[in-house]
Amino acid sequence: MIELLGSLFILASLAFFAAGSIGLLRLPGVHARLHALTKADNLGLGLLVAGAGLIGGDLLLALKLLLVWLLVMIASAIAAYLIAGHAMNDREES
Amino acid sequence: MEITLWHLLDSLLAILLLGLGWAALSGTDLKRGVVLFMAFGLLLSLIWARLRAPDLALAEAAIGAGLSGALLLLALRDKEKSENNLGQPGFLPGLASLLLMLLLAASFALAYVSAVTGHEGGRLAGLAFGNLEQSGVSNPVTAVLLNFRAYDTLLELAVLLAATLGILALGSERRPFRRPGVLLEGLVAWISPLLVIVAGYLLWAGAHAPGGAFQAGALLAAAIVMLRLGGMRSDHLPGPLVQRWLLVGGITAFMLTGYLASFLGLVFLQYPDGRAGLLILLIESAAMLSIALSLGLAYIGGRPSGWENRSSRGRSS
Amino acid sequence: MIETVLLTASLLLLVILITGLMRALIGPSLQDRMLSIQLLGTGGVALLILLGLLLDIEALVDTALVLALLAAVAAAALTRREKRHD
Numbered sequence: 001m002i003e004l005l006g007s008l009f010i011l012a013s014l015a016f017f018a019a020g021s022i023g024l025l026r027l028p029g030v031h032a033r034l035h036a037l038t039k040a041d042n043l044g045l046g047l048l049v050a051g052a053g054l055i056g057g058d059l060l061l062a063l064k065l066l067l068v069w070l071l072v073m074i075a076s077a078i079a080a081y082l083i084a085g086h087a088m089n090d091r092e093e094s
Numbered sequence: 095m096e097i098t099l100w101h102l103l104d105s106l107l108a109i110l111l112l113g114l115g116w117a118a119l120s121g122t123d124l125k126r127g128v129v130l131f132m133a134f135g136l137l138l139s140l141i142w143a144r145l146r147a148p149d150l151a152l153a154e155a156a157i158g159a160g161l162s163g164a165l166l167l168l169a170l171r172d173k174e175k176s177e178n179n180l181g182q183p184g185f186l187p188g189l190a191s192l193l194l195m196l197l198l199a200a201s202f203a204l205a206y207v208s209a210v211t212g213h214e215g216g217r218l219a220g221l222a223f224g225n226l227e228q229s230g231v232s233n234p235v236t237a238v239l240l241n242f243r244a245y246d247t248l249l250e251l252a253v254l255l256a257a258t259l260g261i262l263a264l265g266s267e268r269r270p271f272r273r274p275g276v277l278l279e280g281l282v283a284w285i286s287p288l289l290v291i292v293a294g295y296l297l298w299a300g301a302h303a304p305g306g307a308f309q310a311g312a313l314l315a316a317a318i319v320m321l322r323l324g325g326m327r328s329d330h331l332p333g334p335l336v337q338r339w340l341l342v343g344g345i346t347a348f349m350l351t352g353y354l355a356s357f358l359g360l361v362f363l364q365y366p367d368g369r370a371g372l373l374i375l376l377i378e379s380a381a382m383l384s385i386a387l388s389l390g391l392a393y394i395g396g397r398p399s400g401w402e403n404r405s406s407r408g409r410s411s
Numbered sequence: 412m413i414e415t416v417l418l419t420a421s422l423l424l425l426v427i428l429i430t431g432l433m434r435a436l437i438g439p440s441l442q443d444r445m446l447s448i449q450l451l452g453t454g455g456v457a458l459l460i461l462l463g464l465l466l467d468i469e470a471l472v473d474t475a476l477v478l479a480l481l482a483a484v485a486a487a488a489l490t491r492r493e494k495r496h497d
Contacts, residue, residue, distance in 0.1 A: 007416045010461070014423050017457065020450055021431035030442045033434070037446060041453050048457050052464055055413065064472050065460065071288075071479045072453055078281045079449055079486035085275070086490040087442040099418045106425055110432075117436055129444040130435060132485055136448075136455050139478065143462050148470035151459075155474055159452075160481030164488035271491055278487060285483055292476065304470035313477065316484050323491050 002054050009051030016044035030087045034080045041076045045069050107141050124170055132163035148304035149235045152296070156312035164319050165393060168268065230370025231301040239306065240374045244363050248348040251381060258341060258388040261396060268395035270327045282324030289317035297382055301371065307344075307378040311385025318390030328398035337387060337398070344381035351377060414465060421461045428454040445489050452482030 016039050023036025049069040053062035114137055118130035135158025142151035183191075222234050222242060229237035239247050274282070293313035300306030321330075331337065351373050352363040360366065365373055391398070428451055435447035456475045463471030 003413050007413065010416070010420050013457070014420060014427065017424060017427045017454060021427045024431050024434045024446060024450060030440060030446065033443065033446050037450055037453075040450060045453055045457055048460060052460050055417075055464055061469060061472065064476070068456060068460070068472065068476050068479055071476065072456055072482075075281070075285070075479060075483035075486075076449060076453060078277055079483060081277050082486055082490040083442050083445050083449070086445075087440065099415070099422060103418065103422055103425065106422070106429075110425075110429060114432075125441055126444060129441070129448055129489070133432065133435060133448055133451055136451055136478070139474070140455055140458055140462075143459055143468075143471050143474060144466075146466055146468065148468050148474060151471065151474045152477055155478045156481055159478065160484050160488075163485055167488055274491075278491075281483065281487060285480065289480060292480065296473070296477075299473075304468075304473065309477075313480075316481060320484055320487065323487050 002057075006051040006054030009047045009054065013044050013047035013051065016040055016042075016047065020044060031084060034084055037076065037080060041073055045072055104144070107137070107144060111137055111141065125167075128163055128166045128170065131166065132159055135159035135162060149233075149306065149309070152304055152309040153312065156309055156316060160316055161312060161319065161389060161393075168393065168395065228370070230365065230372075230374055233300060233302055233304065233306075235304070236300050236306050236374070236378075240377060241365065241370060244348070244377075247381075248345065248352075248363070251344045251348065251384060254385065254388050255341065255345060258391055261392055262401075265396045267328055267398050271323055271325050273325050274323070279324055282320050286317045286320050286324075289313050289320065293317070293382070293386075297378060300378060301375065307381040308385060310378075311382040312389065314382065314386030315389030315393070318386065319393050322390075322393060328394065329400055331398055331400075334398070334401045340383050340387045341391075342384070344377070344384035347377045347380035417461055417465045421458060421465065424454060424458055424461065428458070441489075445486065448489075449482065449486060452478060452485070456482075 020036050020038075020040030023039065024033050027033050027036055046069055049065045053065050056062065056065075111134070114130060114134045118127050118134050121127065135154060138158055139151045139154040142148075142154055219234075222238055225242070226232065226234055226237055229241040231237050231240070290313075293310040296305035296313065297307065297310040298305075300310070332340070348363070351365070355364045355366065356362050358366055431447055431450045431454065433447075435444045435451075438444050438447060456478050459471045459475040459478065463469060463475070
């Protein structure tokens with residue numbers, strides 16, 4: 001039962017990863033594509049971590065997974081800012 | 095032979111690896127090549143994970159995906175933007191590389207065919223697992239690296255030191271980066287201690303789980319890279335004398351242990367009974383610091399600025 | 412049963428990541444390629460977690476942690492500029 005719920009979470013996370021990937025391909029411009037990435041980082045990885053925590057069963061493992069998710073979210077937010085700033089500087093210089 | 099989902103996954107990974115490798119090397123834009131090379135390292139880490147080699151996956155994630163990319167980017171910075179495009183190779187170099195590639199392809203094909211159709215030889219893994227209890231650690235990779243084949247690891251550290259000496263001989267360090275924006279400064283502020291903590295965790299865990307000196311050293315080097323990107327100048331590093339000792343620390347720990355063993359009547363680098371675990375931890379700690387500083391100096395690009403002052407001590411810079 | 416689900420999820424995730432990599436190959440500007448690498452990094456973390464469950468290797472979660480940290484370092488290294496006159 002718990003494993004079933006975990007599997008559902010994991011499959012749902014794939015939808016958000018797909019959204020991120022397709023958005024990266026189809027949206028126009030760097031700044032728009034940034035938005036696509038955040039879908040994958042937040043809900044994509046979040047649902048996956050939730051599902052993996054349920055399937056894994058170990059509390060310590062679940063805490064580790066939670067830490068990884070928080071880390072990825074914070075780090076990608078900052079990385080997105082850095083990349084956007086880089087793009088803007090490029091535009092100013094050109 | 096039935097096609098399982100595992101075969102699909104493996105084939106996809108293999109094709110992606112070849113494709114990424116080709117894409118990284120083709121084309122004329124070098125920055126594009128570096129970015130694709132980072133992706134290649136990342137994919138390689140995933141493949142190691144799939145092949146049940148978490149120690150290698152850890153090392154590849156740290157070194158291949160992160161540090162090598164950062165180093166290559168530094169090399170690109172020296173050139174003007176227009177110089178970052180390669181020209182076409184001449185006829186003779188092109189022919190030579192084609193022949194080399196054919197030779198490599200033939201060797202791989204031969205290896206693949208003999209692996210699939212040949213008879214299974216004896217596996218060394220059995221020997222390693224059989225002697226694992228006496229090794230002092232419970233992670234078989236660490237046991238092989240730091241106990242059964244410790245001499246090889248000693249020589250690897252010597253090679254790393256030789257490379258570092260080459261880097262130091264090249265000249266002074268690169269220009270430090272200017273003061274970063276507030277968000278990057280914030281990132282550096284919390285990610286550097288986190289890298290240090292995870293490095294310490296990997297060093298400790300290396301005895302019973304995947305990890306060890308190389309992975310921990312690479313993470314510490316990533317912390318140095320991060321600090322450097324955040325505008326750290328070299329006078330914030332420990333002094334030249336400390337740096338010199340740290341650089342040779344790994345080899346020194348190995349040699350001292352080896353001579354200690356000879357002194358006790360054992361073979362060089364044979365651990366005394368029961369002490370193996372402790373000695374391995376000490377050696378790994380020293381090696382971690384050496385590796386970290388070596389990689390860090392590679393990123394800094396040469397002699398840190400404080401080194402010139404030592405000439406009065408009789409050592410030439 | 413659970414193994415099949417995880418394996419299928421891994422396969423689908425890999426296909427999704429490959430399509431995301433297209434942006435790294437095409438993407439006109441350097442920043443487009445950097446974004447693709449970021450996505451690959453997050454997807455790689457996800458794939459490592461899935462593989463960790465599939466192969467029952469808990470150390471792969473440690474690897475995912477390391478990958479997350481190094482992806483941040485890579486992004487910082489890619490976007491940092493050395494000023495000409497320092």
